[in-house]
Amino acid sequence: MNLSQDLVDRAFEIHDKQILSLQSKGRKQQEEIQKQNGKAVNEKIVHYADLGAALIKARDEGIDPFVMLEMVMPWEKFVESVEEAKKLSRPLNYDYLDLLESRFNYLRKYTPTLLNALEFRSTKSAEPLMRALDTIREMNNTGKRKVPEGAPLDFVSNRWQKHVFDEDGTINRHYYEMAALMELRNYVRSGDISIVGSRQYRDFDEYLVPQNEWKSIHSTGTRLAVSLNVEEYLEERTTSLIHRLRWVSENIDALEGVNVEKGRLHVKRLEKDVPEEAKQYSATLYSMLPRVKLTDLLLEVASWTGFDEQFIHASTNRPPKAEEKPIVLAALMAMGTNIGLTKMADATPGISYHQMANTAQWRMYDDAMNRAQATLVNFHHRRSLASYWRDGSTSSSDGMRVQVGVSSLSADPNPHYGSGKGATIYRFVSDQFSSFYTKVINTNARDAVHVIDGLLHHESDLSIEEHYTDTAGYTDQVFGLTHLLGFRFAPRLRDLSDAKLYVIGKPSDFPKLENLLRGQIDMKVIRENYDDVLRLAHSIREGKVSGALIMGKLGSYARQNKVAKALREMGRIEKTIFILDYISSESMRRRIQRGLNKGEAMNALARAIFFGKHGELRERALQDQLQRASALNILINAISVWNTVYLGKATDLLRSKGTLREDLLKHVSPLGWEHINFLGEYRFDPERVTTLESLRPLNQG
Structure with a gap:
C-alpha cells in the first residue's frame, strides 16, 4: 500500500x-x-x-x-x-x-x-x-x-x-x-x-480525523492547548492582545532600543553579551581535553549510552552483536562524514563494503536512526554540565544548504549553487546543544511548514515549550498552529519594520501604535471555522497527517479556503502578541539570538564532519539523502556527548582546585572539534574503550 x-x-x-x-x-x-x-x-x-x-x-x-x-x-x-x-x-x-x-x-x-x-x-x-x-x-x-x-x-x-x-x-x-x-x-x-x-x-478531508470521531472527541477532550469553545478562546486571546497593546502603547517611549517612525517599527540591534574572558575560559577548558580519533570517540560514546543498540535488524528484530557493532559504527561514520561505504572500506582494516552495505540497508532505517538519536539526546540531557546551558525547554531550527551533485527529484535549482541544484538539511537544536530532529527538504521551500513536525515527532525526552527560527521559518498560519498545539513560537524578525500588526477593536484606542495597527482580525471567519481548524490541529497532534504536508497544502490553497483563512487570522493574533512581547523584552530578544546562534554553531560542526565528496550529496532518492543527514546528526550528537562528558571532568578538576568560573560556563559550547581527528586510517578497537568511571586523562600541562 x-x-x-x-x-x-x-x-x-x-x-x-x-x-x-x-x-x-x-x-x-x-x-x-x-x-x-x-x-x-x-x-x-x-x-x-x-x-x-x-x-x-x-x-x-x-x-x-x-x-x-x-x-x-x-x-x-x-x-x-x-x-x-x-x-x-x-x-x-x-x-x-x-x-x-x-x-x-x-x-x-x-x-x-x-x-x-x-x-x-x-x-x-x-x-x-x-x-x-x-x-x-x-x-x-x-x-x-x-x-x-x-x-x-x-x-x-x-x-x-x-x-x-x-x-x-x-x-x-x-x-x-x-x-x-x-x-x-x-x-x-x-x-x-x-x-x-x-x-x-x-482529498483534503481524508487527511483529518473523521467527522463522527471528531464529534465524540469533543466530550472526551483533546491534547490541544486551547478551549474547544470558540467564545472562550476569543475572549482569552482578545484579553491577551488588548492587554499587551495597551501596555506597549503606554510605555513605547520608555522601551530602550525601540522607536516608531513614520508608521514603521525599529528595534536596535543587540550588542554582543559574551564577555571576552568567556572565550579564553572556553579555550582553557578545551586545552584540557585529550586528543581523540573519531572512531574511538564513537566507540566510547556507544559504550556509555548504548545508542548502537537501537540499530535493530529490520528482519530479525535483533540488536547488533558485539562483533557487529564496529561495522554499525563504520557504516554510520561512512555516511555521516559523506566519504561513502567504498572509501570507508578502503580506510578500515577488517571491515568490508559488503558488511557495511548490509548494515546500512537492514539496520539504518528511519525509526532506528531516530531511536539512536533520541538515546544520545536523552543521555546528554541528563549530564549536569548541560544544565548550565539551559533546561532543554527551548529549541531552534535552521537549514544547512547542501549541493546535490546528481539528478534528483528532491533537488532544485537555487542561486546559492550557481547553475547547480541543492537540498537543505533542516535541523532542530535544543538549548543544550543537542540535535533532536532532522529532515531533508526542498532548498526553495519555506522552512516554516516543517517547524511543526520537528516539535511534535522527535522521540527524545526533551519537553520543548519555546521554539526559535530565522525569518524564513515563520508564516501567520505557523503562528496560529503552534499556539493551538501548545508551543511558544518565537522567530527572529529581520523585516520587523515591515511587519503588519493587527487589532481587535479600534486602532484609535491605542494612539501611539495607531500607525502600526494596519489590520483588523476577522472574528467572523474564526467563529465560523473554529471547529474545523481544531479538527485539523488535532489531526496533526495525533499523527494522522504531518504538519509539513498539511501546511504546504494550506499555503497553496486558494483564498476562499475558509480553514486556511481562519487559521491565518488566528495566527495574526499570535504574531501581533509575539511582536509586542518581542519589543517589550530585551531578554526575549537575547534568548532568541542565543538559540539561533547555537544552531549556527552546530551547522559549522556539521560542515566540518560532512567533508566527503566536497560536501555534496550524491544520492538521487530522498530517503537515501535523509539517511546521510540522520547519520550526520548522530555523529554531531556523539561529539556533543563526548565533549560534554570530558568538559564535565575538566570542570570537576577546576572545582576541586577552587578555580572554576561557574558564571562563564553558560558561554561554553560542547561543539568544539579541534581535538578530534576525522581523518586517517580508521580502526574500531573495542578493547581500548573507556567507561564513565575510567575516562582518558585530562591534559594538565
Whole structure:
C-alpha cells in the first residue's frame, strides 16, 4: 500500500518538476532574447526618435515629410529598418508563454501515460478542466490531431487565451494541452483536484480525523492547548492582545532600543553579551581535553549510552552483536562524514563494503536512526554540565544548504549553487546543544511548514515549550498552529519594520501604535471555522497527517479556503502578541539570538564532519539523502556527548582546585572539534574503550 502511494506521488512529482522546468526555460529564453536584442532594439529606438523629430519639424515648418525623412535616413535604409524591427518585435502584451510551443514534445513524452495511469477527482470549480483532460485523453487514444469543436475552454485563463486560439479562431492543440497540463498542476497543488491512491495529493478531508470521531472527541477532550469553545478562546486571546497593546502603547517611549517612525517599527540591534574572558575560559577548558580519533570517540560514546543498540535488524528484530557493532559504527561514520561505504572500506582494516552495505540497508532505517538519536539526546540531557546551558525547554531550527551533485527529484535549482541544484538539511537544536530532529527538504521551500513536525515527532525526552527560527521559518498560519498545539513560537524578525500588526477593536484606542495597527482580525471567519481548524490541529497532534504536508497544502490553497483563512487570522493574533512581547523584552530578544546562534554553531560542526565528496550529496532518492543527514546528526550528537562528558571532568578538576568560573560556563559550547581527528586510517578497537568511571586523562600541562 505504501509503495503504491509513493509511486503515485512520485509520478505526479515528476510532472510538477517538468512544468516548473518548462516555465523556467521559457523565462530564461525570454531573458536571452532580451539580452541578445537589447543593443539592436536600442538602435531602433534612437533611429525612430530621430525620424519622429524630423516629422515634427516637417509639420511645424511646412516641409515635405518624405524629404525630411530622407535627410535622416535614406528610404531604402528606412524600409530595411522597418523589416528588422518586425523581426525584433514581440506582442505588446508578450510573456514567455509564446516561446513554449517548441517545448511541447517534452511533455508529450510522458503525459499521455500519466493521464491514463492516474485517476483524478475534483471539486466543482475544477470540473471544466476535468472535461478538458477527458478530451485530451480521447485525442491521445484515437490519434486525432485537432481539438474537436465544443471542447471545454472554461479552464483557459486570460493569459493563455491569446495562445490557445490561432489567428483563424481554431484551437491550437499544443497550447490547449499545455494550458490544461499546467492548470492540472495548479489545481492539484491547491487541493481542487485530488489523486486516487495518493498520500500527498488526496482529498483534503481524508487527511483529518473523521467527522463522527471528531464529534465524540469533543466530550472526551483533546491534547490541544486551547478551549474547544470558540467564545472562550476569543475572549482569552482578545484579553491577551488588548492587554499587551495597551501596555506597549503606554510605555513605547520608555522601551530602550525601540522607536516608531513614520508608521514603521525599529528595534536596535543587540550588542554582543559574551564577555571576552568567556572565550579564553572556553579555550582553557578545551586545552584540557585529550586528543581523540573519531572512531574511538564513537566507540566510547556507544559504550556509555548504548545508542548502537537501537540499530535493530529490520528482519530479525535483533540488536547488533558485539562483533557487529564496529561495522554499525563504520557504516554510520561512512555516511555521516559523506566519504561513502567504498572509501570507508578502503580506510578500515577488517571491515568490508559488503558488511557495511548490509548494515546500512537492514539496520539504518528511519525509526532506528531516530531511536539512536533520541538515546544520545536523552543521555546528554541528563549530564549536569548541560544544565548550565539551559533546561532543554527551548529549541531552534535552521537549514544547512547542501549541493546535490546528481539528478534528483528532491533537488532544485537555487542561486546559492550557481547553475547547480541543492537540498537543505533542516535541523532542530535544543538549548543544550543537542540535535533532536532532522529532515531533508526542498532548498526553495519555506522552512516554516516543517517547524511543526520537528516539535511534535522527535522521540527524545526533551519537553520543548519555546521554539526559535530565522525569518524564513515563520508564516501567520505557523503562528496560529503552534499556539493551538501548545508551543511558544518565537522567530527572529529581520523585516520587523515591515511587519503588519493587527487589532481587535479600534486602532484609535491605542494612539501611539495607531500607525502600526494596519489590520483588523476577522472574528467572523474564526467563529465560523473554529471547529474545523481544531479538527485539523488535532489531526496533526495525533499523527494522522504531518504538519509539513498539511501546511504546504494550506499555503497553496486558494483564498476562499475558509480553514486556511481562519487559521491565518488566528495566527495574526499570535504574531501581533509575539511582536509586542518581542519589543517589550530585551531578554526575549537575547534568548532568541542565543538559540539561533547555537544552531549556527552546530551547522559549522556539521560542515566540518560532512567533508566527503566536497560536501555534496550524491544520492538521487530522498530517503537515501535523509539517511546521510540522520547519520550526520548522530555523529554531531556523539561529539556533543563526548565533549560534554570530558568538559564535565575538566570542570570537576577546576572545582576541586577552587578555580572554576561557574558564571562563564553558560558561554561554553560542547561543539568544539579541534581535538578530534576525522581523518586517517580508521580502526574500531573495542578493547581500548573507556567507561564513565575510567575516562582518558585530562591534559594538565
